[in-house]
Amino acid sequence: MKTLIVTGGAGFIGSNFLHLLHASRPDWKVVNLDALTYAGNLENLISLEGWKNYEFVRGDIARREDVERAFAAARRFGGPVSVVHFAAESHVDRSIESGLPFVQTNVLGTQVLLDAARAHGVERFVHVSTDEVYGSLGDTGYFTEETPLAPNSPYSASKAASDLLVRAAVHTHGFPALVTRCSNNYGPFQFPEKLVPLMIAKASDGESLPVYGDGKNVRDWLYVVDHCEAILAVLERGRLGETYNIGGHNEYQNIAIVRRLLSELGKPESLIRYVKDRPGHDRRYAIDASKIERELGWKPRYRLEDALPLTIAWYRSRAGWLQRVRSGAYREYLARQYGG
Numbered sequence: 639m640k641t642l643i644v645t646g647g648a649g650f651i652g653s654n655f656l657h658l659l660h661a662s663r664p665d666w667k668v669v670n671l672d673a674l675t676y677a678g679n680l681e682n683l684i685s686l687e688g689w690k691n692y693e694f695v696r697g698d699i700a701r702r703e704d705v706e707r708a709f710a711a712a713r714r715f716g717g718p719v720s721v722v723h724f725a726a727e728s729h730v731d732r733s734i735e736s737g738l739p740f741v742q743t744n745v746l747g748t749q750v751l752l753d754a755a756r757a758h759g760v761e762r763f764v765h766v767s768t769d770e771v772y773g774s775l776g777d778t779g780y781f782t783e784e785t786p787l788a789p790n791s792p793y794s795a796s797k798a799a800s801d802l803l804v805r806a807a808v809h810t811h812g813f814p815a816l817v818t819r820c821s822n823n824y825g826p827f828q829f830p831e832k833l834v835p836l837m838i839a840k841a842s843d844g845e846s847l848p849v850y851g852d853g854k855n856v857r858d859w860l861y862v863v864d865h866c867e868a869i870l871a872v873l874e875r876g877r878l879g880e881t882y883n884i885g886g887h888n889e890y891q892n893i894a895i896v897r898r899l900l901s902e903l904g905k906p907e908s909l910i911r912y913v914k915d916r917p918g919h920d921r922r923y924a925i926d927a928s929k930i931e932r933e934l935g936w937k938p939r940y941r942l943e944d945a946l947p948l949t950i951a952w953y954r955s956r957a958g959w960l961q962r963v964r965s966g967a968y969r970e971y972l973a974r975q976y977g978g
């Protein structure tokens with residue numbers, strides 16, 4: 639049994655992780671610290687209502703007093719505390735518009751959290767990072783945990799900076815941290831600014847689908863449930879101080895994903911619009927996940943052929959969720975509940 643602080647639990651992967659804990663570790667005590675930015679949505683967590691071992695704390699990881707409120711809640715639950723750190727500004731295109739919020743949350747926020755976690759003597763600290771810190775691959779090869787960091791966007795640079803701050807805490811203070819680096823996720827509750835839900839939403843409304851550049855950039859797609867199970871394995875059994883790559887050997891060009899979505903949705907390919915490329919667009923990501931498989935016995939359970947239809951079915955059955963997120967109406971609830 640564990641007491642856990644999860645940061646960013648109202649976002650896409652964080653909310654899926656909380657659902658996994660609720661289903662598989664219901665005796666754990668869980669505090670969710672989330673600032674509820676545009677990407678945080680408490681509607682993602684409605685199914686947790688009534689879970690007596692769960693508490694939500696609204697707060698910013700970059701404010702020590704907010705982080706202390708989360709630790710106070712964890713202390714009330716009792717037992718040694720661990721942290722799983724998801725909270726971040728996560729969208730590359732937004733970071734190209736403005737890098738500062740990414741430095742504020744991903745870099746400063748991670749350091750504030752690390753300082754507090756060290757002061758409270760946490761048992762384990764899992765830092766959730768991304769394959770984008772390794773930069774871009776050519777036509778062949780894979781990112782391993784030894785691949786040098788070479789981030790190319792303000793988002794990935796801020797994540798790489800946070801990874802290095804975690805590394806420094808381990809090296810300097812013997813801090814009990816682990817780092818995970820995962821490839822592109824898709825699945826329920828993903829904010830419709832990312833490729834898969836954006837294309838589902840637009841195609842469903844008969845809008846054109848904006849494909850950047852030649853559409854031949856490659857991503858290594860992983861169903862979010864697989865990612866969450868990998869993080870749980872790292873939390874429970876990972877070796878302190880280690881980094882674990884997480885990925886699914888599911889490489890596809892963007893245009894292949896878009897075509898597959900259109901075909902599943904029964905929509906015409908004439909909706910595809912090639913648009914101006916993303917500045918500095920990384921060409922290819924591909925993960926070598928042999929370390930986590932070898933050491934922790936984790937392997938992805940879902941294939942894209944099965945999980946993409948599951949994802950489409952989820953968005954179809956949650957048309958109201960999608961509509962409220964796209965229109966911003968979910969924020970009215972936040973305003974009523976939290977005054978802004």
Ligand code: NAD
Binds near residue numbers: 675747
């Ligand atoms: P998301 O944008 O959907 O959710 C981020 C969450 O963090 C939101 O709930 C938001 O309110 C919260 N948050 C943002 N700033 C905060 C702050 N200052 N204080 C407290 N909470 C704050 O992101 P996601 O896609 O779920 O990604 C979660 C983590 O996983 C991130 O660290 C991201 O870098 C990493 N990651 C994501 C992917 C992916 O494909 N989405 C892949 C690999 C790694």
Ligand code: DAU
Binds near residue numbers: 731769822832848
């Ligand atoms: O690799 C892990 C990363 O995956 C995570 O760290 C990030 O948080 C997450 O956002 C994601 O980053 P990407 O930039 O790869 O994801 P995105 O969904 O924004 O884009 C996927 C690919 O699709 C990318 O090559 C850009 C392209 N794209 C994206 C959008 C939004 C388009 O062609 N058109 C679009 O409208």
